Amino acid sequence: MMRRILPLALLLLAAPAAQAQQNAQEPAAGAPAVQAIAPEVGAGRGGTGGGQQPVTTEPQAPTGSPTPEASQTTPPQPPTPVTPIPTPAPFTDRGQSDAAELELRRALRGGMIEGAVTIPNQTAAVLIQPEGRDWRVFRNSTLGWTGAIAVLGMLAALALFYLLKGTTQIESGRSGRSILRYGGLERANHWMVATSFVLLGLSGLNLSYGRYLLRPLIGAEAFTSLTFWGQAVHQYLSFPFTIGLAVMLAVWLRENLPTRTDLAWLRAGGPMARGHPPAGKFNAGQKLLFWFVIGGGALVAASGYLLMFPFTLTDIAGQQWAHMAHGIMAMLMLAAILAHIYIGTLGTEGAFEGMSSGRVDYHYAKEHHRLWVEQEMAKAQEVVAPPARARSAGAD
């Protein structure tokens, strides 16, 4: 029912409006029946064209003045030659930069072609960054070769060294007594750093060499899973590694400050010396490694965190630099730590116990770290039998 009434009602409403429109089209009462399309020249408003028209449009000479003919008799002159004005470059072409030239210049001298974007992601404002090509060369060839040479070269050198020198024995044989060299904290911290370093190293090497060595072996999909978990491990283990280095710095800093003994140790030939030049808790070689690991570790950690939170502090060039520093330093550290592992295990009899049980053989300590043993003995003497004066002072 409603449906049928509604259109009817609309019709009724519309009827008066339609009527009004019809009325508007009729001429208003009192106006002339036919109107001119356009008003004629000189005609008054609503007139019929009866107004006065000018006879000619030429200027009229005032009555009584001389005729202007005399001044108009000069023959026409040839146009004086003028230097042609060159057409300026089209307005749209002014100050235009040439794409190919600009790109070539940037590729040769570095720098990016940047502009403005209207999207929130402002890193998108870099239009072209030719440095990407340099970074590619670094990643694919510089880093690959540096790493291969450093790591494989070190392995070869160590193998050669082992073949020539063999394990450095404790000369006076084992004493059967031991001395505490590394406390629980020192060892726990060392192994935390060591474990994370090994895993960081392996996952890092996988990023550099995995696609050549592993991918063909295990297939693309398995390799992707491995690399994905590898990089996750790499990122999470950065924390124990960095914290461990900080603890190492705090615990071992004093014993690693350089002294005169170190110069003598190095001058005597360091690891190649005949016999054992005197050394404290750490010899100069260990101190060098310590500072190399602390310094290098700080650099890899800093650059690694930049890579982990990309574009927070740096732009694209900064990211590339962070990667380069990270990669090169990591490769060098790998090589150095390989040597460290060799010396601490295969290379030196009795050295590894220091990091496993914490106690080393007395003769080992005496030979390799004489000054330290003497110091420890002196300390122990004080505990067992304090100097007489101190005792009497306490007794009174």
Add this chain to the structure above:
Amino acid sequence: MARLKFLCDADRCIECNACVTACKNENEVPWGINRRRVVTINDGKPGERSISMACMHCTDAPCAAVCPVSCFYGTADGLVLHDKDLCIGCGYCFYACPFGAPQYPRVGNFGGRGKMDKCTYCAGGPQADNSAVEYAQYGANRLAEGKLPLCAEMCSTKALLAGDGEIIAAIYKERVQRRGYGSGAWGWRTAYKEGLAV
């Protein structure tokens, strides 16, 4: 076989961003990801030019060279596409790409930045052509339907050209000869190791 390329005639581009919108719409690109963008250089100065830029599908592509999991592949048309199932989101391709084309769904790198996304030249990915999976992962596959990328098809001033490199270069050269000037093909030197001599 054609060698497909993009060419942006910067003397025509009016920075209307229609290409950006067309791309986002056609490929259902997620928020925050811009496969194509318009960069204005010398903004507000003489020589101001706007250039629409996306992946240029480089010759000897740097992104493919540095990817640690080798997830890129080239097509017969010279396109550079990638397999999202293999990508680990390491961000290396962005460092190597001269044009900032690779995009990531996540901001940080912590635990990976998600699967990298970039312009596919409206050619989808390694999945079956125009399947639902392909659409979800890579967006439209117009090429399989015989169509060119929508950004170029939609460009209001026909500044952005897509198609066989030789043909679009010829079109551009003719334009430059007619109007008497042109700033060149942006990115060609870097992407294809050849400028565009007019």
